[in-house]
Amino acid sequence: AAWLCYGASYKLSMLLLLLLTHPEVGQPLLKHIPRGARSACSQALTNILQSICSRPSDLDRWRTLLRFAPDVLAQPNRAGRRHNLANVVKRRVEALGRPTEPPVKTVAAGTGHGAPGKRSDVLLAAVTSKLEDGNISAAVRILCDQSRPATPNLENFSILAGKHPIDPHPDSLAGLPSPNTTIPYQVEESDVAAAIRSFPSGSAGGPDGLRPQHLLELANHRETSSALLKEMTGFINILL
Numbered sequence: 001a002a003w004l005c006y007g008a009s010y011k012l013s014m015l016l017l018l019l020l021t022h023p024e025v026g027q028p029l030l031k032h033i034p035r036g037a038r039s040a041c042s043q044a045l046t047n048i049l050q051s052i053c054s055r056p057s058d059l060d061r062w063r064t065l066l067r068f069a070p071d072v073l074a075q076p077n078r079a080g081r082r083h084n085l086a087n088v089v090k091r092r093v094e095a096l097g098r099p100t101e102p103p104v105k106t107v108a109a110g111t112g113h114g115a116p117g118k119r120s121d122v123l124l125a126a127v128t129s130k131l132e133d134g135n136i137s138a139a140v141r142i143l144c145d146q147s148r149p150a151t152p153n154l155e156n157f158s159i160l161a162g163k164h165p166i167d168p169h170p171d172s173l174a175g176l177p178s179p180n181t182t183i184p185y186q187v188e189e190s191d192v193a194a195a196i197r198s199f200p201s202g203s204a205g206g207p208d209g210l211r212p213q214h215l216l217e218l219a220n221h222r223e224t225s226s227a228l229l230k231e232m233t234g235f236i237n238i239l240l
Contacts, residue, residue, distance in 0.1 A: 022207035029073045029209040036086030040093045042224035049231035069210035133202030
């Protein structure tokens with residue numbers, strides 16, 4: 001949040017931080033956007049970003065952006081039926097902005113809070129997840145190491161706290177120069193494209209669930225990538 005506040009649009013940034021909250025993601029999201037739906041998703045995201053750039057003070061437009069991934073890319077419940085994922089996603093894109101019922105909370109397989117499964121099952125799930133992300137090196141590393149996720153306990157918490165200590169001088173940000181006397185850094189489309197492609201495969205998303213892989217797939221869509229990249233660049237420059 002600090003870098004968002006520190007820019008030319010200081011008052012706007014503070015307003016957004018005070019009034020906006022990330023949506024609650026009630027169910028797992030698709031790791032990849034179906035090819036048949038990428039054009040629709042790209043155009044929808046382009047329109048959302050364009051609307052924000054044209055009127056940054058409209059909070060409803062920011063809320064639409066934060067709801068994009070949960071509303072469009074949530075994994076559909078099978079309920080014994082086969083789904084054409086591309087059609088499902090495209091229908092959701094068409095319904096963006098309309099009132100909808102809150103999503104049903106579900107728990108992805110292997111992520112429940114029950115008793116841990118067999119070591120082989122946990123290992124298989126971890127490797128499969130990395131392969132689905134396209135992160136082959138991570139899958140090989142897990143197979144060779146065969147370690148399990150750390151158990152959540154006080155000992156491991158202390159180890160993490162030692163690696164990530166609390167800032168001993170939290171007031172140091174108070175000495176930053178006034179935003180009114182600085183020229184905000186502005187990026188070019190080439191900078192944004194390079195940044196999107198710099199994320200390792202399988203990189204996690206933010207609180208709204210949108211992953212770098214989603215952006216990469218949309219940025220690589222030949223018919224719509226140019227317009228999307230232009231609006232993404234304008235949007236980022238507003239934040240800066």
